[in-house]
Amino acid sequence: MGYGNYRDPFAGRRPEYVVRAGEKLSLSFVVLPGESRDIDIAVDLVGDGAEVDLKGLYLCTGDEQVNFRILVHHRVPGCLSHQLFNGLAGGTSRVRFEGRIVVAPDAQKTEAYQENHNILLSDSARVETTPQLEIYADDVKCSHGATIGRLDEDAQFYMRTRGIPEKEARVLQMISFLSPVTPEGERERVESALADSV
Amino acid sequence: MDRNEENTIIQEFTSGEYKEGFVTDVEQDFVPKGLNEDIIRTISRLKEEPEWLLEFRLDAFRKWQKMEMPDWAHLDLPPIDFQDIIYYAAPRKDKDRPKEIDPKLAETFEKLGIPLKERDVLAGVVAVDAVFDSVSVTTTFRKTLAEKGIIFCSFSEAVKEHPDLVRKYLATVVPSGDNYFAALNSAVFSDGSFCYIPKGVRCPMDLSSYFRINARGTGQFERTLIVADEGSYVSYMEGCTAPMRDEQQLHAAVVEIIVEKDADVKYSTVQNWYPGDAEGRGGILNLVTKRGICKGSGAHLSWTQVETGSAITWKYPSTILKGDNSASEFYSVAVTNNFQQADTGTKMVHIGRNTKSRIVSKGISAGRSQNSYRGLVRMNAGAQNARNYSQCDSLLIGSRCGAHTFPVIRSDNPTAVVEHEATTSKISEDQLFYCNQRGIGPEEAVGLIVNGYAREVLSRLPMEFAVEAQKLLQVSLEGSVG
Numbered sequence: 142m143g144y145g146n147y148r149d150p151f152a153g154r155r156p157e158y159v160v161r162a163g164e165k166l167s168l169s170f171v172v173l174p175g176e177s178r179d180i181d182i183a184v185d186l187v188g189d190g191a192e193v194d195l196k197g198l199y200l201c202t203g204d205e206q207v208n209f210r211i212l213v214h215h216r217v218p219g220c221l222s223h224q225l226f227n228g229l230a231g232g233t234s235r236v237r238f239e240g241r242i243v244v245a246p247d248a249q250k251t252e253a254y255q256e257n258h259n260i261l262l263s264d265s266a267r268v269e270t271t272p273q274l275e276i277y278a279d280d281v282k283c284s285h286g287a288t289i290g291r292l293d294e295d296a297q298f299y300m301r302t303r304g305i306p307e308k309e310a311r312v313l314q315m316i317s318f319l320s321p322v323t324p325e326g327e328r329e330r331v332e333s334a335l336a337d338s339v
Numbered sequence: 340m341d342r343n344e345e346n347t348i349i350q351e352f353t354s355g356e357y358k359e360g361f362v363t364d365v366e367q368d369f370v371p372k373g374l375n376e377d378i379i380r381t382i383s384r385l386k387e388e389p390e391w392l393l394e395f396r397l398d399a400f401r402k403w404q405k406m407e408m409p410d411w412a413h414l415d416l417p418p419i420d421f422q423d424i425i426y427y428a429a430p431r432k433d434k435d436r437p438k439e440i441d442p443k444l445a446e447t448f449e450k451l452g453i454p455l456k457e458r459d460v461l462a463g464v465v466a467v468d469a470v471f472d473s474v475s476v477t478t479t480f481r482k483t484l485a486e487k488g489i490i491f492c493s494f495s496e497a498v499k500e501h502p503d504l505v506r507k508y509l510a511t512v513v514p515s516g517d518n519y520f521a522a523l524n525s526a527v528f529s530d531g532s533f534c535y536i537p538k539g540v541r542c543p544m545d546l547s548s549y550f551r552i553n554a555r556g557t558g559q560f561e562r563t564l565i566v567a568d569e570g571s572y573v574s575y576m577e578g579c580t581a582p583m584r585d586e587q588q589l590h591a592a593v594v595e596i597i598v599e600k601d602a603d604v605k606y607s608t609v610q611n612w613y614p615g616d617a618e619g620r621g622g623i624l625n626l627v628t629k630r631g632i633c634k635g636s637g638a639h640l641s642w643t644q645v646e647t648g649s650a651i652t653w654k655y656p657s658t659i660l661k662g663d664n665s666a667s668e669f670y671s672v673a674v675t676n677n678f679q680q681a682d683t684g685t686k687m688v689h690i691g692r693n694t695k696s697r698i699v700s701k702g703i704s705a706g707r708s709q710n711s712y713r714g715l716v717r718m719n720a721g722a723q724n725a726r727n728y729s730q731c732d733s734l735l736i737g738s739r740c741g742a743h744t745f746p747v748i749r750s751d752n753p754t755a756v757v758e759h760e761a762t763t764s765k766i767s768e769d770q771l772f773y774c775n776q777r778g779i780g781p782e783e784a785v786g787l788i789v790n791g792y793a794r795e796v797l798s799r800l801p802m803e804f805a806v807e808a809q810k811l812l813q814v815s816l817e818g819s820v821g
Binding site: 146147246247249259261262263264266267268269270271272273274275276277278279280281282283284285286287288289290291 | 413414415680709718720733735736737738739740741742743744745746747748749750751752753754755756757758759760761762763764765
């Protein structure tokens with residue numbers, strides 16, 4: 142018996158990562174100014190209790206082109222996936238985020254979450270985001286969220302009324318925006334790149 | 340509650356009857372089956388159309404011939420044999436009394452709850468344009484409306500009586516070569532409604548179009564054109580049904596809405612085409628293009644749709660926010676059951692400054708159906724301070740259905756803000772348990788929860804539509820406990 146229009150996303154390609162029962166995969170991506178990147182990652186969750194945690198940050202200030210293509214496939218029941226990608230796009234950069242979560246038929250008790258947040262820093266930067274959910278099982282908790290916006294002016298005003306100069310306030314805002322996706326070991330490098338960008 | 344009991348309830352709940360599935364036995368005129376330039380000329384001749392409209396049709400047909408059927412939707416679309424469709428079917432007029440409505444037609448619409456006689460109905464007064472297969476049967480309250488300068492009539496009459504208006508606005512929002520089905524519609528469209536609200540006029544009653552497919556082997560290709568001039572207001576409603584048949588029937592409509600400066604249009608749809616039987620046989624293929632433009636500053640267009648019918652739905656009511664400070668909303672409840680498939684959503688294209696849009700989409704899938712939300716939010720470079728918020732929720736009932744979300748969000752302007760969120764889940768067992776322990780049966784509880792889930796959208800509907808929509812939700816989904 143067919144299941145509507147479900148197609149195995151790995152019928153035509155091999156996943157970069159296969160996560161088996163009880164395993165946990167954590168990946169972090171950091172893209173800093175001057176780097177154009179195509180990041181294409183596919184994860185197949187194939188065993189009970191498999192977990193994946195993907196994080197990404199990008200900071201574009203010139204003419205970078207950054208493309209993310211993320212696919213997480215829940216093949217079996219009882220797996221968990223988390224994705225969080227935050228980035229800043231300035232200059233004339235182009236950012237594309239394509240995220241796809243597929244929950245196979247019978248992959249019950251799945252939990253899958255995905256978020257992609259973007260801030261545009263310049264008139265000529267462009268961001269396009271397509272977070273996609275394809276769900277063929279019913280006992281699941283899945284959500285995705287995507288935003289494109291600007292640095293919050295109220296927060297900036299608050300800091301400036303307390304004597305923090307504009308430039309510093311912007312840097313602080315950007316640090317806090319990227320903080321949830323900044324790996325511990327990269328913190329210094331990311332913060333100095335942010336300071337340089339303002 | 341054990342799994343078996345759940346299954347029985349789902350069974351009962353999802354086998355609701357389609358009560359509009361009867362056939363009206365009237366004599367009808369048909370054009371021969373098939374699609375070619377001669378057929379188009381025949382349709383145009385039968386409708387006594389001017390030369391420019393025939394040219395418009397033929398031009399669209401030539402474009403259509405060069406196009407390919409789109410395959411990007413998340414649908415298993417059966418191959419459509421366009422030569423096997425009758426493109427024009429009209430109930431035969433009584434030669435002795437050409438002005439009167441055939442009592443059988445009047446009875447049909449009466450049975451569907453659509454009053455063709457001008458009278459007050461419970462929730463207020465509604466003017467109706469009733470379309471039966473390829474022709475408009477009647478339009479009520481035309482005189483009352485005409486006193487205010489409002490034009491509300493069938494598309495065919497508009498072509499004859501107000502050719503300048505039709506020509507000025509036709510295909511300005513949906514060009515004839517816009518997409519495969521819009522091109523097909525532009526070539527063979529039969530009837531539909533035309534509505535013009537003059538400057539500063541607030542339409543005193545809701546306007547409504549009711550579309551009924553009756554004849555076998557036909558397709559319905561209606562075209563609706565709504566023009567709201569500066570500072571005017573209109574609330575427009577659209578409803579539709581079709582008989583139960585084993586064959587699938589094609590419905591490819593085009594709706595265009597022009598909203599001038601400071602005008603306000605509210606467009607509501609309750610789509611209840613025959614969805615096919617429990618095994619997925621028959622049903623309407625509902626492939627429509629609906630688009631509006633907020634042309635002037637401060638214009639406002641709001642779409643509300645309740646989609647419960649059709650075997651396949653392919654529909655994206657969209658707004659082009661061209662005027663500064665214009666705003667648009669899209670509220671949708673889409674229910675699929677058995678083998679139904681829906682790929683529906685909206686497009687909000689922000690061009691003007693300070694434009695605002697809001698999207699609330701609630702998908703409910705049951706049985707073996709597939710229900711997708713597909714949307715585009717685009718902030719163009721000039722859309723200073725534009726704002727969008729989208730919320731797309733899916734509710735799954737039963738383990739064999741699917742719910743999908745495919746939004747595209749693009750921003751070219753650093754002052755614009757776009758937010759999108761989506762969730763997918765099943766009916767919470769806690770909520771069911773809560774209802775059950777208070778003596779509300781499982782079936783009623785599901786109805787209650789689904790209605791609560793869809794409330795935000797249903798509350799936007801004009802009153803009598805809201806009542807109908809709530810009943811429809813009960814019928815097409817009652818008792819599904821997942």
